[in-house]
Amino acid sequence: MSEHTVGTLDQWLSARRELLDAEKEYMRQGDELARRRQELPWVPVETEYTFETEQGPKTLADLFDGRSQLLVYHFMFGFGFRVDEQNPGCTGCSFVADHFDGVIPHLNGHDVTLVSESIAPLERLQAYAARMGWQFPWVSSLGSDFKYDFGAAFTDDQQRNGADYNFKHVDEVSPQREGMSAFVLQDGTVHHTYSTYARGVEQLMGTFRYLDVAPFGRNEDPQHPAAWWHRHDEYETRQEEARR
Amino acid sequence: MTEHRIGTQEEWQAEREALLKEEKELTRRNDELARKRGELPWVPVEKEYSFETADGTKSLAELFDGRSQLLIYHFMFGEAYEAGCTVCSSIADTLDPQVAHLKARDVTLICSSRAPLAKLLAYRDRMGWGFNWVSTAGSDFHRDLGFAHTAEELKPFLEGEIPPVVKEMAERSGTDPAGYVSEGPGLSAYALSNGTVYRTYVTTARGLELAMAYYGLLDRAPMGRNEKGEETFWLRRHDEYGTA
Numbered sequence: 001m002s003e004h005t006v007g008t009l010d011q012w013l014s015a016r017r018e019l020l021d022a023e024k025e026y027m028r029q030g031d032e033l034a035r036r037r038q039e040l041p042w043v044p045v046e047t048e049y050t051f052e053t054e055q056g057p058k059t060l061a062d063l064f065d066g067r068s069q070l071l072v073y074h075f076m077f078g079f080g081f082r083v084d085e086q087n088p089g090c091t092g093c094s095f096v097a098d099h100f101d102g103v104i105p106h107l108n109g110h111d112v113t114l115v116s117e118s119i120a121p122l123e124r125l126q127a128y129a130a131r132m133g134w135q136f137p138w139v140s141s142l143g144s145d146f147k148y149d150f151g152a153a154f155t156d157d158q159q160r161n162g163a164d165y166n167f168k169h170v171d172e173v174s175p176q177r178e179g180m181s182a183f184v185l186q187d188g189t190v191h192h193t194y195s196t197y198a199r200g201v202e203q204l205m206g207t208f209r210y211l212d213v214a215p216f217g218r219n220e221d222p223q224h225p226a227a228w229w230h231r232h233d234e235y236e237t238r239q240e241e242a243r244r
Numbered sequence: 245m246t247e248h249r250i251g252t253q254e255e256w257q258a259e260r261e262a263l264l265k266e267e268k269e270l271t272r273r274n275d276e277l278a279r280k281r282g283e284l285p286w287v288p289v290e291k292e293y294s295f296e297t298a299d300g301t302k303s304l305a306e307l308f309d310g311r312s313q314l315l316i317y318h319f320m321f322g323e324a325y326e327a328g329c330t331v332c333s334s335i336a337d338t339l340d341p342q343v344a345h346l347k348a349r350d351v352t353l354i355c356s357s358r359a360p361l362a363k364l365l366a367y368r369d370r371m372g373w374g375f376n377w378v379s380t381a382g383s384d385f386h387r388d389l390g391f392a393h394t395a396e397e398l399k400p401f402l403e404g405e406i407p408p409v410v411k412e413m414a415e416r417s418g419t420d421p422a423g424y425v426s427e428g429p430g431l432s433a434y435a436l437s438n439g440t441v442y443r444t445y446v447t448t449a450r451g452l453e454l455a456m457a458y459y460g461l462l463d464r465a466p467m468g469r470n471e472k473g474e475e476t477f478w479l480r481r482h483d484e485y486g487t488a
Contacts, residue, residue, distance in 0.1 A: 004285075004286050004435070004437070004442075005283075005285045005286065006285060006286050006287070006288065006442065007285025007286065007287060008285075008287065009287050011285050011287075012284060012285050012286075012287045012443075015283075015284050015285060016284060016445075016446070019277070019280055019281065019284065020451075022277060022280065023277060023447075023451060024450075026270070026273050026274065026277055027450055027453075029270055029273065030270060030463070033263065033266055033267060033270060033463075034463040034464075034468055034469070035468070036263055036266075037263065037463070037464060037468070038466070038467070038468050039249075040251075040256060040259050040260060040263070041248075041249045041250060041251025041252075041255050041256050041259065042248050042249070042250050042251065042466070043250070043251055043252065043253055043255075043256045044250065068466075068467070069465045069466045069467060071461060071464070071465060095345060098341035098342065098344075098345065099338060099341065099342070099457055101341065102337040102338035102339075102340070102341065102457065103337070103338060103457045103458040103461060105337070105482035105485055106334055106337070106458045106479065106480075106482070107458055107461060107462070107465075108485065109478060109479075109480055109485040109486075110458075110462065110470065110475075110478050111467070111470075112461070112462065112465050112467075114461065166264070167257070167260065167261045167264050180464065182464055182465055182466055183466070184248075184466035184467075186248075191248075191250070191466075192256070193466040194260070194464055194465075194466070195260070196267075196464060199268075199271050200264075200267060200271075202271070203460040203463070203464070204457070204460050204461060206338050206342055206454075206455065206457040206460075207342045207345045207346060209454035209455065209457075209460075210315055210342065210346060210351070210353060210454070210455070211346070211349055211351065212274065212277070212278040212281070212454070213278075213281060213315070213431065213433055213445050213447065213454065214313050214315060214346075214349070214351050214433055214445075215282070215286070215312075215313045215433055215434070215435035215442075215444040215445070216282070216312070216313060216349075216350070216435075217278050217279070217281070217282050218278070218349070219349055219350075228348055228349065229345075230348065232341060232344040232345065233344075235344055235345075235347065235348050239348070
């Protein structure tokens with residue numbers, strides 16, 4: 001453990017107060033960006049998408065489940081970080097998804113539906129959700145262009161020739177990437193309002209927020225920041241393997 | 245619902261890209277603040293505190309549970325409360341699935357409250373939570389951090405106009421405003437090094453939004469937090485939505 005500066009309560013308080021001013025400034029900038037997100041134009045979704053769900057095939061409008069707003073997490077499945085036959089859900093997306101069940105009652109209570117979608121057969125998603133102990137709605141977009149149209153999956157052609165991910169051209173794009181898209185339903189029309197990718201998804205992950213106030217912060221290997229991530233049921237065995 | 249500007253994909257794309265620049269800036273600002281938090285001096289905790297836990301009486305050092313870092317969420321649940329604070333409960337809803345990930349970063353995350361342990365554990369059962377929750381009944385732990393107030397201190401506040409939010413929240417916890425505001429919410433962070441416990445960070449008020457994971461999502465939803473007018477008190481316990 002590295003040596004850390006030890007101080008008196010007074011020294012800490014004066015440094016903490018200074019930091020608080022910066023934290024408040026950050027907070028206000030966050031409020032301002034949230035306001036600006038709401039000002040983005042709404043774009044009508046013209047394509048008819050179909051999803052396989054536990055209750056049978058559904059349209060995008062059906063996924064709102066009676067609420068006015070819909071958040072869709074683009075969950076990488078069958079491709080991603082530490083993915084194999086036995087572990088088909090991306091480790092990073094699984095980490096994100098660990099945050100969903102706790103917030104869903106509150107989002108639903110505030111007129112927002114949160115679902116995840118993946119391009120894999122529904123029964124594979126259901127089996128993986130059962131293993132992870134998740135309850136949140138998870139639909140299959142297999143056979144639809146949904147994930148591709150919202151910038152979280154890429155065709156063979158795009159993988160060869162490059163495509164935009166996170167609003168920027170990427171020469172070598174992966175088959176799938178993480179992201180979240182937001183929609184609003186008004187007078188029977190679904191509008192796309194917002195999408196976020198890459199580090200934008202961190203904002204959905206409480207664990208990072210907690211680590212950002214812990215004594216050693218995220219404490220990640222700068223070369224491989226995600227090296228410490230595992231599925232929540234894998235940490236003990238993986239850490240044992242690492243020790244051996 | 246108010247009329248919202250409808251745009252083309254190109255219009256949305258241009259505005260979204262401009263916003264992304266600022267979002268990235270804010271992400272970097274967050275990284276910078278986390279780095280600054282890591283630079284705060286550590287203050288040795290000189291006082292001996294004792295906590296009632298499901299495994300008997302423990303010291304602050306023992307609450308680390310073998311790890312180097314400890315985060316404590318100060319959950320508003322005083323002796324006068326019949327049920328834990330509604331907002332604190334919404335924070336607690338997200339904790340369980342995060343514990344495994346935080347452990348992997350050598351961080352123990354627990355909650356502490358001033359109500360007797362039996363009351364806390366009964367409420368934990370009702371809410372279906374599993375995280376470690378300790379009672380500070382009989383200890384000055386919360387008071388020394390500024391998260392507990394005496395009747396004398398509260399007198400000026402209670403003699404003034406009580407804000408509706410306080411009345412509402414007090415009622416939802418089965419107590420009166422005087423009982424409710426005897427408790428304050430907070431988050432404190434500690435490091436254990438060579439047998440000494442150091443306090444490294446404390447936050448409260450909007451600083452606690454880091455623990456309110458639904459805000460990260462609502463800030464990206466079409467209507468945002470939507471907390472004006474009738475929606476001011478939208479938050480409920482997860483088992484209370486749709487009931488009142």
